Amino acid sequence: xxxxxxxxxxxxxxxxxxxxxxxxxxxxxxxxxxxxxxxxxxxxxxxxxxxxxxxxxxxxxxxxxxxxxxxxxxxxxxxxxxxxxxxxxxxxxxxxxxxxxxxxxxxxxxxxxxxxxxxxxxxxxxxxxxxxxxxxxxxxxxxxxxxxxxxxxxxxxxxxxxxxxxxxxxxxxxxxxxxxxxxxxxxxxxxxxxxxxxxxxxxxxxxxxxxxxxxxxxxxxxxxxxxxxxxxxxxxxxxxxxxxxxxxxxxxxxxxxxxxxxxxxxxxxxxxxxxxxxxxxxxxxxxxxxxxxxxxxxxxxxxxxxxxxxxxxxxxxxxxxxxxxxxxxxxxxxxxxxxxxxxxxxxxxxxxxxxxxxxxxxxxxxxxxxxxxxx
Amino acid sequence: xxxxxxxxxxxxxxxxxxxxxxxxxxxxxxxxxxxxxxxxxxxxxxxxxxxxxxxxxxxxxxxxxxxxxxxxxxxxxxxxx
Ligand SMILES: Cc1ncc(COP(=O)(O)O)c(C=O)c1O
Numbered sequence: 318x319x320x321x322x323x324x325x326x327x328x329x330x331x332x333x334x335x336x337x338x339x340x341x342x343x344x345x346x347x348x349x350x351x352x353x354x355x356x357x358x359x360x361x362x363x364x365x366x367x368x369x370x371x372x373x374x375x376x377x378x379x380x381x382x383x384x385x386x387x388x389x390x391x392x393x394x395x396x397x398x399x400x401x402x403x404x405x406x407x408x409x410x411x412x413x414x415x416x417x418x419x420x421x422x423x424x425x426x427x428x429x430x431x432x433x434x435x436x437x438x439x440x441x442x443x444x445x446x447x448x449x450x451x452x453x454x455x456x457x458x459x460x461x462x463x464x465x466x467x468x469x470x471x472x473x474x475x476x477x478x479x480x481x482x483x484x485x486x487x488x489x490x491x492x493x494x495x496x497x498x499x500x501x502x503x504x505x506x507x508x509x510x511x512x513x514x515x516x517x518x519x520x521x522x523x524x525x526x527x528x529x530x531x532x533x534x535x536x537x538x539x540x541x542x543x544x545x546x547x548x549x550x551x552x553x554x555x556x557x558x559x560x561x562x563x564x565x566x567x568x569x570x571x572x573x574x575x576x577x578x579x580x581x582x583x584x585x586x587x588x589x590x591x592x593x594x595x596x597x598x599x600x601x602x603x604x605x606x607x608x609x610x611x612x613x614x615x616x617x618x619x620x621x622x623x624x625x626x627x628x629x630x631x632x633x634x635x636x637x638x639x640x641x642x643x644x645x646x647x648x649x650x651x652x653x654x655x656x657x658x659x660x661x662x663x664x665x666x667x668x669x670x671x672x673x674x675x676x677x678x679x680x681x682x683x684x685x686x687x688x689x690x691x692x
Numbered sequence: 693x694x695x696x697x698x699x700x701x702x703x704x705x706x707x708x709x710x711x712x713x714x715x716x717x718x719x720x721x722x723x724x725x726x727x728x729x730x731x732x733x734x735x736x737x738x739x740x741x742x743x744x745x746x747x748x749x750x751x752x753x754x755x756x757x758x759x760x761x762x763x764x765x766x767x768x769x770x771x772x773x
Contacts, residue, residue, distance in 0.1 A: 351723075543735055544735065545701050
């Protein structure tokens with residue numbers, strides 16, 4: 318299988334990730350932060366190591382502000398549900414994923430919601446964005462990179478505007494964590510939500526929320542934390558406040574190695590590799606009959622998520638053909654982000670999406686281009 | 693050897709202090725369950741360290757605004773901080 322569906326979840330994972338999960342399951346997978354026998358302590362030490370690694374990776378000092386969740390959607394839900402109160406206004410962008418759009422929309426009986434528009438290449442118009450701010454704007458939520466066309470959004474500029482206007486900023490780093498360098502302290506981001514299973518190379522079932530704000534979201538779920546057990550109210554201390562229930566320790570052990578893998582390879586190197594593949598793909602697609610690239614046509618201001626349409630074959634048929642004839646995995650249709658397609662001009666067609674990881678190669682891209690030329 | 697127990701409610705905080713003690717001060721410590729005789733609000737973890745390092749760890753806790761229920765002598769659970 319040639320796997321070009323890394324924006325959904327990266328595959329394969331580094332061998333060290335698989336090994337760490339196997340070792341955890343076989344050797345010490347006890348409940349962390351609950352008991353005090355040696356396996357439970359080892360488990361809680363591993364979980365902490367991962368917090369430390371992630372805190373450093375995203376530029377915060379306190380590993381306690383790294384919250385483990387089950388995916389990016391879970392992390393986004395914690396912040397959106399936990400900081401907004403009746404009468405507040407929230408701004409998202411049309412390039413956001415349903416994990417943001419549906420979560421904010423579900424609250425519109427009590428809060429006001431505005432969408433910042435996008436240009437036909439998926440980029441944001443900062444002036445238009447800023448014009449949406451009102452006196453009751455409490456939160457801005459924005460994807461860092463479009464999961465449809467790979468366009469990188471102006472996260473630092475939006476963070477600066479939010480800081481100036483005293484607005485909280487939640488960055489959805491689902492398509493950028495591990496691919497684009499992010500230091501949330503330097504960039505002024507209040508909350509970062511990311512899956513562990515995409516660019517961070519951890520397993521599915523892992524996600525993170527990194528908090529860099531004094532405004533701590535109300536818990537989304539309540540329950541056992543292994544701490545303050547005599548008290549009926551949820552502890553205030555992080556991460557316990559937002560982490561009720563048993564953690565996915567085998568997943569977290571895998572995620573720890575995923576982050577170490579990225580550090581060892583270097584994020585610049587990963588980004589360079591994906592850019593090279595993207596360049597090959599974009600050049601090749603331009604020369605392929607009946608194919609048009611959606612969004613940015615060159616490698617500037619984008620990552621290795623590329624969408625295209627075929628003029629005579631629908632996107633699901635293209636993906637099915639690539640899978641059955643060439644064992645090439647792509648994703649087709651709307652990618653859980655329909656408003657992005659309205660902005661990009663693909664609301665009726667959807668797109669075929671190719672998305673890279675460090676494990677993809679130029680010969681794989683060449684085979685894809687060959688397969689497309691044979692349609 | 694005289695040991696004491698630094699009591700924390702959260703498993704994350706106990707791990708954080710253990711990690712900083714080792715990396716910054718080369719002080720070894722061990723995570724143990726807090727004995728029931730020490731008043732903590734339910735389940736909790738303690739860091740077992742040599743009593744001579746009690747001041748170092750106490751300063752670390754204060755400087756970083758961490759939450760600890762105090763430091764107790766391991767032998768008789770007498771509160772020393
Ligand atoms: C931009 C964006 N946000 C959020 C998500 C949701 O991620 P998860 O499936 O880990 O909840 C995705 C997943 O594809 C995404 O691309």
